[in-house]
Amino acid sequence: MSGSLEVRNFLMQQDTMTGSGAGFTGGVPAQRGGETSRVTDEQIRKARLAVARSALDAEDCRLLLDMLGLVPGDDGMPPVTR
Numbered sequence: 001m002s003g004s005l006e007v008r009n010f011l012m013q014q015d016t017m018t019g020s021g022a023g024f025t026g027g028v029p030a031q032r033g034g035e036t037s038r039v040t041d042e043q044i045r046k047a048r049l050a051v052a053r054s055a056l057d058a059e060d061c062r063l064l065l066d067m068l069g070l071v072p073g074d075d076g077m078p079p080v081t082r
Contacts, residue, residue, distance in 0.1 A: 006058035011049060039080050044070060047080075 048070050055061035065071045069079035 004057045007052050007055055007061055010052050010058075010061065044078060044080060 047068065048065060051064045051068065051070065052061050055064055062071075072078050
């Protein structure tokens, strides 16, 4: 991985928090059932990991996460879930 140490640490922290040491597996996402407007916590986690993996550095990662609404707001919820 060619990212900065901060981005690598973020990725390791995310893998540790979820208990999955396997990392990104790729593949086609399954079709959603039920309410289509709901974004799950797992989808948010995967989106954050994808952004962190492709970010150039920590600042780039922060900017992209914020632009995509994946950074928690004042209420602790990311805008993408509201």
